[in-house]
Amino acid sequence: MDILEGLNDAQKTAVQTTTGPVLLLAGAGSGKTKTLTHRIAHLIASQHIWPNEILAVTFTNKAAREMRTRLSTLLGQPDTRSFMPWMGTFHGICVKLLRIHGHHLDIASNFVIYDEDDRQSLIKQAMKTLAIADKQIKPRAVSSAISNAKNELQSPSDMAANASYPFEKSVAKIYATYETLRRQAGALDFDDLLIETVRLLREHPEVRDQLRSQFRHILIDEYQDTNAAQYAIVKSLVNDEHNICVVGDDWQSIYSWRGADFRNILRFEQDFPGTVVIKLEQNYRSTGAILEAAHNVITKNVERTDKQLWTAAGTGAPVQIQAARDEAEEAFNIASRIATQVQMAARRYRDVAVLYRMNSQSAPLERAMMQLRVPYQIVGGVRFYDRREVKDIIAYLRLLYQPADRISFTRIVNVPTRGIGATSLERFLIWQANSGMDIIEALVNADQASSLTPRAKKALVALGELLRTLQLAVTRDTPPAELIEQLVASIGYEAYLRDGTPQAEDRIENLGALVSDARTFAALPDFLEEVALMSSVDSATDHDSVTLMTIHAAKGLEFPVVFMVGMEEGIFPHSRVYQAGPSELEEERRLCYVGMTRARQELHMSFAACRLQFGQREYNSPSRFLADMGYEAAAMPVFEQSHDDFYADMIPDFDIGDRVRSAQFGTGEIVDVDGLAVSVSFDSGTIKKLNIEFAHLEKL
DNA sequence: CGGTTGCACTTTTTT
DNA sequence: AGTGCAACCG
Numbered sequence: 001m002d003i004l005e006g007l008n009d010a011q012k013t014a015v016q017t018t019t020g021p022v023l024l025l026a027g028a029g030s031g032k033t034k035t036l037t038h039r040i041a042h043l044i045a046s047q048h049i050w051p052n053e054i055l056a057v058t059f060t061n062k063a064a065r066e067m068r069t070r071l072s073t074l075l076g077q078p079d080t081r082s083f084m085p086w087m088g089t090f091h092g093i094c095v096k097l098l099r100i101h102g103h104h105l106d107i108a109s110n111f112v113i114y115d116e117d118d119r120q121s122l123i124k125q126a127m128k129t130l131a132i133a134d135k136q137i138k139p140r141a142v143s144s145a146i147s148n149a150k151n152e153l154q155s156p157s158d159m160a161a162n163a164s165y166p167f168e169k170s171v172a173k174i175y176a177t178y179e180t181l182r183r184q185a186g187a188l189d190f191d192d193l194l195i196e197t198v199r200l201l202r203e204h205p206e207v208r209d210q211l212r213s214q215f216r217h218i219l220i221d222e223y224q225d226t227n228a229a230q231y232a233i234v235k236s237l238v239n240d241e242h243n244i245c246v247v248g249d250d251w252q253s254i255y256s257w258r259g260a261d262f263r264n265i266l267r268f269e270q271d272f273p274g275t276v277v278i279k280l281e282q283n284y285r286s287t288g289a290i291l292e293a294a295h296n297v298i299t300k301n302v303e304r305t306d307k308q309l310w311t312a313a314g315t316g317a318p319v320q321i322q323a324a325r326d327e328a329e330e331a332f333n334i335a336s337r338i339a340t341q342v343q344m345a346a347r348r349y350r351d352v353a354v355l356y357r358m359n360s361q362s363a364p365l366e367r368a369m370m371q372l373r374v375p376y377q378i379v380g381g382v383r384f385y386d387r388r389e390v391k392d393i394i395a396y397l398r399l400l401y402q403p404a405d406r407i408s409f410t411r412i413v414n415v416p417t418r419g420i421g422a423t424s425l426e427r428f429l430i431w432q433a434n435s436g437m438d439i440i441e442a443l444v445n446a447d448q449a450s451s452l453t454p455r456a457k458k459a460l461v462a463l464g465e466l467l468r469t470l471q472l473a474v475t476r477d478t479p480p481a482e483l484i485e486q487l488v489a490s491i492g493y494e495a496y497l498r499d500g501t502p503q504a505e506d507r508i509e510n511l512g513a514l515v516s517d518a519r520t521f522a523a524l525p526d527f528l529e530e531v532a533l534m535s536s537v538d539s540a541t542d543h544d545s546v547t548l549m550t551i552h553a554a555k556g557l558e559f560p561v562v563f564m565v566g567m568e569e570g571i572f573p574h575s576r577v578y579q580a581g582p583s584e585l586e587e588e589r590r591l592c593y594v595g596m597t598r599a600r601q602e603l604h605m606s607f608a609a610c611r612l613q614f615g616q617r618e619y620n621s622p623s624r625f626l627a628d629m630g631y632e633a634a635a636m637p638v639f640e641q642s643h644d645d646f647y648a649d650m651i652p653d654f655d656i657g658d659r660v661r662s663a664q665f666g667t668g669e670i671v672d673v674d675g676l677a678v679s680v681s682f683d684s685g686t687i688k689k690l691n692i693e694f695a696h697l698e699k700l
Numbered sequence: 701c702g703g704t705t706g707c708a709c710t711t712t713t714t715t
Numbered sequence: 716a717g718t719g720c721a722a723c724c725g
Binding site: 059089194 | 701702709710711712713714715
């Protein structure tokens with residue numbers, strides 16, 4: 001077994017430099033996951049490091065899973081927990097630490113995790129108790145302000161102390177109330193997972209020291225996208241041996257809006273003196289043409305390190321730029337091109353990804369794919385776990401697990417409708433808060449609440465009995481899948497979903513999918529954790545289908561063929577950067593770079609003269625990123641509203657019966673035309689279906 | 701209390 | 716354009 005086999009010199013150095021701080025500056029497609037995996041394997045196999053002495057942080061759960069699989073192959077060991085290092089995302093690792101050590105901070109071991117929706121509901125509740133109208137202050141704005149504060153490790157009182165504008169003062173108040181309610185509910189939000197871990201490590205040196213001596217080797221991927229809290233976690237976990245290896249690429253930093261600071265990677269050398277810096281600059285992924293184009297885009301940025309990626313692969317096909325009349329035509333062009341390539345067996349559907357700036361751009365693409373029967377899957381957007389029916393069931397499960405969780409209770413109290421309206425709910429919650437009982441206990445005893453009507457009492461007690469029965473099942477360790485089935489049956493949920501709408505059957509199908517998902521988990525807390533921390537790419541299937549997703553979601557992935565759509569000013573770069581500063585524009589450009597470098601062999605970029613947004617037609621000019629790539633703005637078509645037949649002269653029109661010549665197949669006659677796909681009966685006797693965009697047919 | 705209708709708002713990107 | 720929420724009526 002030679003762990004160093006197949007690595008280039010820089011990668012070998014990265015694997016073999018096992019002591020002291022290492023900074024791995026890894027360009028796009030330079031084999032960093034491979035290097036990280038081999039480094040871990042080397043530590044275990046040759047350096048006598050135990051797997052549980054290694055902590056490896058990845059950006060997604062999927063990346064962790066992939067690394068685990070590759071590691072077990074490399075080491076020839078089964079993929080079992082006991083033989084695996086601590087691997088996962090920052091959030092996942094923090095959950096595990098807090099389940100074990102949270103009691104030091106008065107965090108219940110059965111805390112639930114609140115997502116963005118839950119957080120906004122709680123903010124609304126907080127605003128209601130403070131009598132702040134949500135007309136003046138949007139819960140969404142409050143949510144992001146709180147999130148920013150948390151990521152900067154600012155408490156409500158810190159925020160209040162720094163507040164000067166009325167808005168900030170109000171937000172600080174809401175923040176304080178939000179925190180109280182959240183603690184009462186036994187819940188942590190995404191940001192809490194990080195900052196409570198920071199607090200744990202700061203306030204409890206005994207816990208910190210134990211972890212420090214356990215984790216003799218720490219590896220962190222995508223270090224350019226760490227935020228202040230994550231940075232603090234890293235700094236306090238590293239022990240005096242400084243065996244820390246971080247990997248990243250400042251050119252690919254695309255999460256500054258959520259508090260990530262790529263300067264963390266730039267200042268690593270100062271943080272850890274004696275750092276060995278290793279640059280991985282050979283790209284194994286893309287063709288020369290794609291790399292050059294991407295390079296031309298990113299080098300327009302001012303704030304960045306200098307590097308030059310190179311490839312031993314050939315130049316390949318040039319980056320293709322295509323104009324369309326509107327978003328529907330753009331989508332149709334892509335779908336038909338994919339269909340043709342697959343028909344010619346040049347590609348499989350799974351080889352192709354279509355990337356866009358924002359989720360709302362997926363709709364026209366979906367329509368075109370459906371029309372042309374191109375199988376596709378959407379990553380992100382409305383996530384599976386965000387669907388109403390799924391969230392309902394999860395809310396029930398969360399309430400069973402954490403009977404203080406008011407947000408979940410509020411969600412399900414009248415689902416299916418059981419005659420408990422807003423008034424009764426409010427009265428019940430006031431009574432429950434004063435009773436000292438948790439929600440389920442209080443429900444069972446609701447007939448003692450004098451403020452409630454007899455009808456409401458009856459309904460609430462019935463709900464309480466039902467939940468108590470299920471809670472008993474939980475204490476008997478009933479597997480989550482069975483629990484869901486029992487729950488769905490006892491509340492008559494399927495009948496409730498069958499409301500006569502066309503989506504009803506889809507919803508019931510999703511319910512089935514939820515149960516089969518749950519089957520892979522033995523215990524309820526594991527299932528709930530997975531559901532809460534599942535990232536959008538984690539849920540992608542491996543079916544043979546085209547992948548549609550945002551560029552953010554595509555980070556870390558690669559595809560033989562990539563389409564980037566909506567290359568227009570106002571879309572990409574997003575219109576928001578016009579009001580923001582140059583650093584936001586630089587992030588857009590990095591995002592463009594990330595998108596382009598996902599492509600291995602073919603990169604297509606397209607823009608539309610106009611597109612429908614908010615039900616309004618908007619006219620955008622081609623993105624400046626296209627000009628950055630060296631495409632002359634003057635050479636690009638200029639569109640006007642009245643001028644809608646330009647498209648005709650971009651596609652040579654072929655008719656049945658036309659004689660054509662192909663460089664590959666000789667001369668022949670066109671027998672069928674279907675969009676961009678043309679069937680030609682060649683004089684040699686063969687009939688071929690060709691895409692006129694790249695078959696280069698010459699009309700005779 | 702529950703269902704319906706009409707209005708407002710959306711769209712950056714996500715763990 | 717589509718969706719979610721608020722105000723109304725039964």
